[in-house]
Amino acid sequence: xxxxxxxxxxxxxxxxxxxxxxxxxxxxxxxxxxxxxxxxxxxxxxxxxxxxxxxxxxxxxxxxxx
Amino acid sequence: xxxxxxxxxxxxxxxxxxxxxxxxxxxxxxxxxxxxxxxxxxxxxxxxxxxxxxxxxxxxxxxxxxxxxxxxxxxxxxxxxxxxxxxxxxxxxxxxxxxxxxxxxxxxxxxxxxxxxxxxxxxxxxxxxxxxxxxxxxxxxxxxxxxx
Amino acid sequence: xxxxxxxxxxxxxxxxxxxxxxxxxxxxxxxxxxxxxxxxxxxxxxxxxxxxxxxxxxxxxxxxxxxxxxxxxxxxxxxxxxxxxxxxxxxxxxxxxxxxxxxxxxxxxxxxxxxxxxxxxxxxxxxxxxxxxxxxxxxxxxxxxxxxxxxxxxxxxxxxxxxxxxxxxxxxxxxxxxxxxxxxxxxxxxxxxxxxxxxxxxxxxxxxxxxxxxxxxxxxxxxxxxxxxxxxxxxxxxxxxxxxxxxxxxxxxxxxxxxxxxxxxxxxxxxxxxxxxxxxxxxxxxxxxxxxxxxxxxxxxxxxxxxxxxxxxxxxxxxxxxxxxxxxxxxxxxxxxxxxxxxxxxxxxxxxxxxxxxxxxxxxxxxxxxxxxxxxxxxxxxxxxxxxxxxxxxxxxxxxxxxxxxxxxxxxxxxxxxxxxxxxxxxxxxxxxxxxxxxxxxxxxxxxxxxxxxxxxxxxxxxxxxxxxxxxxxxxxxxxxxxx
Numbered sequence: 285x286x287x288x289x290x291x292x293x294x295x296x297x298x299x300x301x302x303x304x305x306x307x308x309x310x311x312x313x314x315x316x317x318x319x320x321x322x323x324x325x326x327x328x329x330x331x332x333x334x335x336x337x338x339x340x341x342x343x344x345x346x347x348x349x350x
Numbered sequence: 351x352x353x354x355x356x357x358x359x360x361x362x363x364x365x366x367x368x369x370x371x372x373x374x375x376x377x378x379x380x381x382x383x384x385x386x387x388x389x390x391x392x393x394x395x396x397x398x399x400x401x402x403x404x405x406x407x408x409x410x411x412x413x414x415x416x417x418x419x420x421x422x423x424x425x426x427x428x429x430x431x432x433x434x435x436x437x438x439x440x441x442x443x444x445x446x447x448x449x450x451x452x453x454x455x456x457x458x459x460x461x462x463x464x465x466x467x468x469x470x471x472x473x474x475x476x477x478x479x480x481x482x483x484x485x486x487x488x489x490x491x492x493x494x495x496x497x498x
Numbered sequence: 499x500x501x502x503x504x505x506x507x508x509x510x511x512x513x514x515x516x517x518x519x520x521x522x523x524x525x526x527x528x529x530x531x532x533x534x535x536x537x538x539x540x541x542x543x544x545x546x547x548x549x550x551x552x553x554x555x556x557x558x559x560x561x562x563x564x565x566x567x568x569x570x571x572x573x574x575x576x577x578x579x580x581x582x583x584x585x586x587x588x589x590x591x592x593x594x595x596x597x598x599x600x601x602x603x604x605x606x607x608x609x610x611x612x613x614x615x616x617x618x619x620x621x622x623x624x625x626x627x628x629x630x631x632x633x634x635x636x637x638x639x640x641x642x643x644x645x646x647x648x649x650x651x652x653x654x655x656x657x658x659x660x661x662x663x664x665x666x667x668x669x670x671x672x673x674x675x676x677x678x679x680x681x682x683x684x685x686x687x688x689x690x691x692x693x694x695x696x697x698x699x700x701x702x703x704x705x706x707x708x709x710x711x712x713x714x715x716x717x718x719x720x721x722x723x724x725x726x727x728x729x730x731x732x733x734x735x736x737x738x739x740x741x742x743x744x745x746x747x748x749x750x751x752x753x754x755x756x757x758x759x760x761x762x763x764x765x766x767x768x769x770x771x772x773x774x775x776x777x778x779x780x781x782x783x784x785x786x787x788x789x790x791x792x793x794x795x796x797x798x799x800x801x802x803x804x805x806x807x808x809x810x811x812x813x814x815x816x817x818x819x820x821x822x823x824x825x826x827x828x829x830x831x832x833x834x835x836x837x838x839x840x841x842x843x844x845x846x847x848x849x850x851x852x853x854x855x856x857x858x859x860x861x862x863x864x865x866x867x868x869x870x871x872x873x874x875x876x877x878x879x880x881x882x883x884x885x886x887x888x889x890x891x892x893x894x895x896x897x898x899x900x901x902x903x904x905x906x907x908x909x910x911x912x913x914x915x916x917x918x919x920x921x922x923x924x925x926x927x928x929x930x931x932x933x934x935x936x937x938x939x940x941x942x943x944x945x946x947x948x949x950x951x952x953x954x955x956x957x958x959x960x961x962x963x964x965x966x967x968x969x970x971x972x973x974x975x976x977x978x979x980x981x982x
Contacts, residue, residue, distance in 0.1 A: 292394055293392065293393070305931060305932070341389075341390055427516075430500055430515075438564070441564075450583070
């Protein structure tokens with residue numbers, strides 16, 4: 285599954301920073317459509333499966349505050 | 351305010367007019383909620399923002415509705431903070447600047463305050479914006495009325 | 499709910515706010531605060547408060563009303579509250595005289611090594627360089643704090659530093675003070691008498707009753723608790739009538755401490771100590787490895803803190819004891835007085851490099867005590883053998899630490915507790931790999947907010963408790979004077 289981050293709301297740098305900061309937990313692939321950054325999460329730790337995407341999204345959003 | 355609740359997903363979605371609620375204020379309110387909910391933003395910052403809040407703990411219909419209410423409240427609080435900070439920026443900069451420039455000599459001021467030149471407020475920064483420009487605004491209004 | 503159309507911004511001075519219970523708590527840049535009911539808050543922001551009302555008077559007096567701002571008072575208040583900004587370099591100098599330690603504490607943050615490993619001792623030659631360096635700092639106040647490991651295991655160098663610093667100070671005439679953090683295992687009468695003569699301030703660790711203390715602070719060759727108690731009692735007796743700085747003790751709160759808060763406090767009271775520091779575990783050093791066994795959540799600690807504070811307040815209120823909790827005291831000083839306790843973790847920016855420096859056994863200089871506890875060398879800022887003060891103080895790491903702990907640059911700037919709070923870049927780095935705190939998930943943020951909430955609720959509800967907090971906060975300054 286790919287997470288979608290609206291380009292008008294999320295900065296690419298925030299999404300990339302989130303990927304970097306979470307890189308010890310999973311691998312990521314970033315691509316984009318016309319309106320969205322698309323983040324594919326690869327090798328997500330099974331024990332974190334339920335919360336990983338949500339926590340990742342929150343983290344990316346928190347980086348927008350700065 | 352219109353909203354949609356998706357109970358199985360434990361989430362509530364609602365829409366905010368970007369003209370009333372700038373995206374910076376939405377970021378600010380969202381930030382406060384990060385430890386309680388998962389937040390997803392979508393939409394167009396020029397028109398309408400879609401907010402999706404997903405409870406970190408399982409919530410019933412009422413609780414999700416309450417979460418939306420709290421978010422909205424926080425948004426209003428945040429807007430007030432932003433505006434107060436903006437309106438007071440000059441006077442705060444002046445206070446910090448004066449304090450820093452005058453160094454650590456807290457008790458150096460003369461007893462009669464004669465060395466406290468900054469109290470004269472030469473730049474008029476302690477004067478409320480409205481008072482400062484009241485005269486000009488009144489003049490302009492008069493001119494507008496005349497020209498009509 | 500705020501109706502923005504009715505807000506009269508021209509009347510509003512700068513303030514931060516939050517709803518605390520039924521009322522609003524408002525604070526400003528100099529740390530003044532006021533509680534307003536919903537009705538009065540609305541009246542205030544709409545500019546409709548009756549000018550003769552006590553609320554308006556208080557708002558005016560505390561510079562919350564824009565058109566009635568007393569700039570002179572505000573500037574002076576800002577300077578006084580941020581006095582630490584004007585200090586001329588660090589005043590606290592922590593010297594790690596050895597990394598050797600006879601204890602194996604379950605939460606050790608200092609990466610201590612075994613007693614036999616003398617390679618981890620500070621040499622006299624390096625000690626001399628460290629003292630020379632410390633005296634090159636332009637600050638007129640010098641506090642040299644001996645840490646370890648266990649500093650008494652390198653007693654000759656402790657003594658050398660004291661003698662050499664005192665000798666240098668005959669010419670320099672600075673306000674020189676010595677502190678020793680010790681577990682007392684290697685203490686004897688001769689050392690105690692020497693340290694007493696030099697007015698050295700003592701601090702030890704006392705985690706609570708014997709069983710808890712010995713479980714936390716493992717000493718294979720004997721009973722750590724009994725040795726600590728023995729010397730603490732002796733020192734308290736010896737120092738009592740001579741110095742205002744009394745020997746102190748710290749309790750590090752582990753999971754086992756949580757249910758027995760009363761016994762821990764009773765023990766401190768019973769020993770005649772006048773305060774306790776309820777220090778939460780910091781996820782540094784050994785504590786990272788043992789967290790599963792001894793750690794707890796922030797909410798569990800807050801629950802412990804609240805129960806402990808309630809109990810201490812009860813002792814003050816009902817039994818007339820004068821006994822303080824020191825985290826509360828530091829916060830109360832910031833809230834209730836015009837002074838700043840200069841507590842490095844509650845400063846913006848924090849004390850790293852500009853308020854304190856740490857010198858390791860090999861001469862390496864770190865920004866702070868916490869900085870040396872991180873495995874990587876990112877908080878190392880130089881070495882006394884190769885660097886001078888000017889090059890150190892201009893180090894990029896110090897500047898970055900200031901930036902990362904300056905709350906004006908962080909989302910903290912919106913928080914009602916900003917005038918009283920601080921953040922530790924080292925703890926942020928350990929928790930999230932980033933020296934800028936990842937709020938609001940940052941544990942320190944949650945902890946500080948929880949404590950501030952509780953203190954303000956107490957102040958709001960009871961004038962008697964407010965009076966006690968004020969006494970705790972102000973007596974601190976009376977205490978900071980020497981008797982002799």
